[in-house]
Amino acid sequence: MEFPAYLATMPMHAITEIHGEPGLLARFRLEVEAFDELARERLTAALDLAAELHREDRRVREPYLNHLLRVAIRMMHHYQVRDVDVIVAGLLHDAVEDHPAELAGPDVVGDPTPAALAALAARFGPRVARLVGAVTNPAYDPGRDRHVQYREHVAASLDREPWARVIKVSDFTDNGVGVIHTVGPKVARSAAKYRPLVPVFRDLIARPDTPLSAPVKRHIFAQLDLAEERFSAILDQPN
Numbered sequence: 001m002e003f004p005a006y007l008a009t010m011p012m013h014a015i016t017e018i019h020g021e022p023g024l025l026a027r028f029r030l031e032v033e034a035f036d037e038l039a040r041e042r043l044t045a046a047l048d049l050a051a052e053l054h055r056e057d058r059r060v061r062e063p064y065l066n067h068l069l070r071v072a073i074r075m076m077h078h079y080q081v082r083d084v085d086v087i088v089a090g091l092l093h094d095a096v097e098d099h100p101a102e103l104a105g106p107d108v109v110g111d112p113t114p115a116a117l118a119a120l121a122a123r124f125g126p127r128v129a130r131l132v133g134a135v136t137n138p139a140y141d142p143g144r145d146r147h148v149q150y151r152e153h154v155a156a157s158l159d160r161e162p163w164a165r166v167i168k169v170s171d172f173t174d175n176g177v178g179v180i181h182t183v184g185p186k187v188a189r190s191a192a193k194y195r196p197l198v199p200v201f202r203d204l205i206a207r208p209d210t211p212l213s214a215p216v217k218r219h220i221f222a223q224l225d226l227a228e229e230r231f232s233a234i235l236d237q238p239n
Helices: 003-011 010-033 036-051 064-077 084-091 100-104 113-124 126-134 146-159 162-181 186-204 214-236
Strands: none
Touching: 010 036, 010 064, 010 162, 010 186, 036 064, 036 084, 036 113, 064 084, 064 113, 064 162, 084 162, 100 113, 113 126, 126 162, 146 162, 146 186, 162 186, 162 214, 186 214
8 A cells, every 4th residue: 555755744643534554554664663673573563462462442433453553653753752661561551451361361260460461571571561550440349430440540550650651641642632533422421531631641741750851741731732622622512
């Protein structure tokens, strides 16, 4: 498939709409050209694993892999992340939450999550597993509001993992700013879920130990502003 020369600078949801998964894969390959051969091999291995685990998964109108590609590309292009562990963890950030049994293997009895994280550690290193663990949602208490528990988990787990903040804010941007690219009841549900997290991410990204440059932090704050505008447009319409 032929892609335009400006693919390297196109907004990612525009690539998604026009070129789909093949376009996002081509953009990912353009971004990883900046890395050395060993890093490219690790990134390709992580992408292959993510594609295999999420092969049947969908996000409303698109393959789930598109979301994972956008999270990783955003970190490389907009956040200027060159830490390979962080990008690998970005590609695999939903692997343990969504497919723990596949990662853990058929012989695991009980909760497969620890074994799934151990499998990631064996393949990509303990730091990758720790970062994925930090952005993996725990089992929720059925007696409490799920959204409240989600916000509590995000604040607590990211408080102690600065690089996990970078992964999660890319994930949040794709879900929050990208909410206008979904359809149906999920639009309002997503806006209600994610809106209270905007001030949480503002605080986390502003912290001195968040390993991003000042211009990147300003970019993220602008994206959070845009997400808030979109949540308001969805949720605050007069009756």
